[in-house]
Amino acid sequence: MESFLVRTLRKRSSRTLFSRTSRGFRTSIRFIDSGIDCSFRGKFKVTKNEDLAVRSFFPSLFGVLRGFINGVSAPRSRVQGYGSQIQCRNVAFVAATPSRSGNFSFVNSDDITFFEKILGEKGVVEDKEKLEESNTDWMRKYRGSSKLMLQPRSTQQVSQILEYCNSRCLAVVPQGGNTGLVGGSVPVFDEIIINLSSMNSILSFDQVSGILVCEAGCILENLISFLDDEGFIMPLDLGAKGSCQIGGNVSTNAGGLRLIRYGSLHGSVLGLEVVLANGKVLDMLGMLRKDNTGYDLKHLFIGSEGSLGIVTKVSILTPPKLKSVNVAFLACEDYTSCLKLLLEARRELGEIISAFEFLDINSMDLVLKHLDGLRDPLPSSKHNFYVLIETTGSIESHDREKLDAFLVKLIETGLVTDGVLAQDINQASSFWQIREGVPEALMRAGAVYKYDLSLPPDKMYDLVEEMRTHLGTEANVVAYGHLGDGNLHLNISAHRYSESILSKIEPFVYEWTSKHRGSISAEHGLGLMKANKIHYSKSSETVQLMASIKKLLDPNGILNPYKVLPQSAQPQS
Amino acid sequence: MKIMVAIKRVVDYAVKIRVKTDKSGVETSNVKMSMNPFCEIALEEALRIKESGRASEVVAVSIGPAQCVDTLRTGLAMGADRGIHIDYTGALYPLSIAKILKALVRLEKPQLLLLGKQAIDDDCNQTGQMVAGLLEWPQGTFASKVVLEENTVTVDREVDGGLETLCLDLPAVITTDLRLNQPRYATLPNIMKAKSKPIKKLTPADLEVEIRSDLEVVEVTEPPKRKAGVMLSSVDELIDKLKNEARVL
Numbered sequence: 001m002e003s004f005l006v007r008t009l010r011k012r013s014s015r016t017l018f019s020r021t022s023r024g025f026r027t028s029i030r031f032i033d034s035g036i037d038c039s040f041r042g043k044f045k046v047t048k049n050e051d052l053a054v055r056s057f058f059p060s061l062f063g064v065l066r067g068f069i070n071g072v073s074a075p076r077s078r079v080q081g082y083g084s085q086i087q088c089r090n091v092a093f094v095a096a097t098p099s100r101s102g103n104f105s106f107v108n109s110d111d112i113t114f115f116e117k118i119l120g121e122k123g124v125v126e127d128k129e130k131l132e133e134s135n136t137d138w139m140r141k142y143r144g145s146s147k148l149m150l151q152p153r154s155t156q157q158v159s160q161i162l163e164y165c166n167s168r169c170l171a172v173v174p175q176g177g178n179t180g181l182v183g184g185s186v187p188v189f190d191e192i193i194i195n196l197s198s199m200n201s202i203l204s205f206d207q208v209s210g211i212l213v214c215e216a217g218c219i220l221e222n223l224i225s226f227l228d229d230e231g232f233i234m235p236l237d238l239g240a241k242g243s244c245q246i247g248g249n250v251s252t253n254a255g256g257l258r259l260i261r262y263g264s265l266h267g268s269v270l271g272l273e274v275v276l277a278n279g280k281v282l283d284m285l286g287m288l289r290k291d292n293t294g295y296d297l298k299h300l301f302i303g304s305e306g307s308l309g310i311v312t313k314v315s316i317l318t319p320p321k322l323k324s325v326n327v328a329f330l331a332c333e334d335y336t337s338c339l340k341l342l343l344e345a346r347r348e349l350g351e352i353i354s355a356f357e358f359l360d361i362n363s364m365d366l367v368l369k370h371l372d373g374l375r376d377p378l379p380s381s382k383h384n385f386y387v388l389i390e391t392t393g394s395i396e397s398h399d400r401e402k403l404d405a406f407l408v409k410l411i412e413t414g415l416v417t418d419g420v421l422a423q424d425i426n427q428a429s430s431f432w433q434i435r436e437g438v439p440e441a442l443m444r445a446g447a448v449y450k451y452d453l454s455l456p457p458d459k460m461y462d463l464v465e466e467m468r469t470h471l472g473t474e475a476n477v478v479a480y481g482h483l484g485d486g487n488l489h490l491n492i493s494a495h496r497y498s499e500s501i502l503s504k505i506e507p508f509v510y511e512w513t514s515k516h517r518g519s520i521s522a523e524h525g526l527g528l529m530k531a532n533k534i535h536y537s538k539s540s541e542t543v544q545l546m547a548s549i550k551k552l553l554d555p556n557g558i559l560n561p562y563k564v565l566p567q568s569a570q571p572q573s
Numbered sequence: 574m575k576i577m578v579a580i581k582r583v584v585d586y587a588v589k590i591r592v593k594t595d596k597s598g599v600e601t602s603n604v605k606m607s608m609n610p611f612c613e614i615a616l617e618e619a620l621r622i623k624e625s626g627r628a629s630e631v632v633a634v635s636i637g638p639a640q641c642v643d644t645l646r647t648g649l650a651m652g653a654d655r656g657i658h659i660d661y662t663g664a665l666y667p668l669s670i671a672k673i674l675k676a677l678v679r680l681e682k683p684q685l686l687l688l689g690k691q692a693i694d695d696d697c698n699q700t701g702q703m704v705a706g707l708l709e710w711p712q713g714t715f716a717s718k719v720v721l722e723e724n725t726v727t728v729d730r731e732v733d734g735g736l737e738t739l740c741l742d743l744p745a746v747i748t749t750d751l752r753l754n755q756p757r758y759a760t761l762p763n764i765m766k767a768k769s770k771p772i773k774k775l776t777p778a779d780l781e782v783e784i785r786s787d788l789e790v791v792e793v794t795e796p797p798k799r800k801a802g803v804m805l806s807s808v809d810e811l812i813d814k815l816k817n818e819a820r821v822l
Contacts (some may be wrong), residue, residue, distance in 0.1 A: 228589070229589075323603060323604075323605060325605075328761075329758075330761075375755070377758050378760075404764075404768075407761055407764065407765070408765060410761070411761055411762065411765060416761070418760060418761065418762075419760065419761040420758035420759060420760050420761065421650075421758075421759055421761065421764060422758070423607060423608065423647045423650070423758070423759050424585050424586065424587070424605075424607035424608065425585045425586070425587035425588065425605060425607070426585075426586060426587055426610075427758060429587065
């Protein structure tokens with residue numbers, strides 16, 4: 001029996017869902033800030049031809065109906081008593097979320113009492129406003145409905161929490177800085193949020209070896225400042241450094257701006273302390289550069305996005321801070337020049353390159369339009385592509401000599417049409433602000449569809465151009481990324497989320513990537529957004545083995561459920 | 574018309590400075606040095622005047638050890654036509670600089686001398702004023718707007734009370750403040766061109782200036798570290814602290 005509400009939604013909603021497994025997906029619709037109070041449930045079959053996004057409405061503990069609707073205006077106000085239109089800006093498109101697993105229990109007052117006993121009152125957060133923040137991701141695209149957030153201050157507490165949750169079959173979401181871009185850091189339903197922000201001590205630092213040991217909740221920028229005083233730097237750097245935490249960086253195997261020089265976290269992380277789903281503490285906090293004793297398990301956890309264990313301590317190798325840093329902001333006519341520039345830079349600058357980033361003209365325009373206090377370094381004319389090259393070395397004169405020779409060659413061969421070289425640290429950081437500001441500018445511009453792809457460098461921009469042809473004037477296709485690593489950040493910016501735009505993007509972008517044997521997630525991870533897309537980049541045998549490992553380490557599937565692996569591979573399904 | 578701009582090589586504005594352990598000064602050995610931000614603004618203003626056609630040549634001048642040439646190259650890369658480096662490795666105080674600049678002005682005969690209002694390493698804010706006094710030229714300091722006319726220059730000065738507008742006869746000395754302009758970046762073509770621009774090297778002796786140190790730095794110390802805040806648990810404790818520790822009640 002359909003209610004009036006459901007019938008309205010049925011007419012208005014516009015996203016079509018395709019079931020990927022034989023079971024079919026059932027989506028839930030959730031309204032943000034709906035104030036709608038009704039408890040009822042219904043199940044509807046979704047077929048390929050149906051225009052409806054609604055599926056089973058699950059009754060949450062308090063019977064509030066919520067939903068994510070793509071581009072749908074609010075149901076009639078007289079039914080809901082809710083007059084305002086759902087701001088499409090704040091509404092994410094429907095993720096193909098499965099329904100809440102029946103295996104997981106609901107949090108009850110006994111649970112709260114237990115947690116308060118372990119963590120004290122301060123560590124147990126039920127306040128709605130604070131939960132609002134932690135339930136929503138940075139992009140405001142994903143919103144969970146968790147009623148409980150725990151803030152442990154020690155590994156012991158994390159262990160006790162997990163042991164209890166495992167015994168009670170309570171699902172949890174490990175959370176750090178909540179800056180993830182694929183919905184992996186926020187609950188899907190009412191999973192308990194285990195926020196590690198309170199575990200933010202630096203435990204030790206060895207000047208000779210450069211090995212830093214710290215807790216998982218340390219904010220990256222704070223670690224960078226700490227190391228600055230010691231004469232060292234973190235081997236990774238990303239735009240989110242002011243909020244992201246090292247535990248999260250490790251769990252997502254964050255790449256960042258300096259991967260081209262310092263490699264990935266798989267190389268820099270020397271050891272981890274991880275708490276498994278059953279509460280067992282796995283001390284792999286080695287501080288050795290070389291240790292070939294047995295299987296190197298820490299690599300399983302690096303990049304597992306919190307689905308195999310919660311990282312509580314990290315031991316990381318930090319490179320020394322070198323004083324000669326130069327940043328050049330160059331302009332190229334076309335993409336082929338950018339590629340040639342990369343090759344030349346590798347050859348001429350060699351070991352002193354520490355970053356090689358590119359942005360296209362659309363990214364530049366967006367940044368200049370939406371962010372204050374930034375100016376175009378090359379205002380004399382419009383350029384199609386901009387490349388930011390950073391070099392880091394120990395001797396200023398040596399680096400300058402290399403750079404000068406390199407820049408002369410660039411001008412003489414006409415590889416770059418224009419460029420500027422930063423003369424002091426302020427100018428250098430203003431160039432970086434332009435490159436690091438693109439994600440924020442995109443957020444301010446409206447709705448954004450974000451894709452993070454690894455592709456063969458020579459093919460990278462072909463995808464961007466094809467996407468532009470595909471979308472025409474409907475949306476602004478913006479491209480930037482770590483050209484040095486073959487990592488493209490493809491973003492489609494539109495005024496509002498809409499079904500027609502999404503259907504033109506997906507699955508085209510994934511299929512294109514798959515065809516060129518690229519990765520559908522270069523560094524952002526799978527999270528919730530791409531949980532069912534892994535097959536575009538990994539074979540089914542590989543995914544099956546991943547599922548077995550997940551089942552081994554987390555038999556009840558309580559750690560970050562519904563994410564990373566497809567539904568068929570989740571233990572609780 | 575010729576414009577002369579004096580630029581100073583200082584510790585980069587964004588660097589976290591450290592005091593030397595012997596308290597004799599600030600650590601400068603392994604630290605990034607760049608052009609003083611106010612000098613950059615002065616040079617930018619000179620270049621804009623030249624671009625508007627009112628000046629024919631911009632000469633950048635720097636006084637100090639050999640590395641000053643790097644700062645001069647930056648100035649040339651921004652667009653200055655030539656540079657002059659006065660080589661001297663000892664301690665330099667504003668009066669000595671002012672005397673050297675006076676001698677240079679007598680040599681080069683510019684119509685306008687531009688300087689930054691102060692250097693960020695010593696915050697003296699004296700050189701411009703002293704040079705104007707020695708040359709007996711009019712001065713417009715803390716300039717936030719400069720408008721050149723036939724034989725005069727109108728300067729808006731940022732003073733405590735607001736803005737003061739002065740009209741000065743040329744030749745004149747102007748020191749620049751933050752809001753005057755936003756300096757340009759050094760573009761690659763200009764950096765390449767700068768390599769071939771001449772930098773003349775002179776010593777104070779060549780200018781018949783004797784550098785005499787009238788000042789001696791006795792000690793340089795860091796400001797006292799900020800104490801951490803204390804969380805109090807009751808109003809009584811607060812009153813107690815205000816009465817006995819802070820002594821404000």
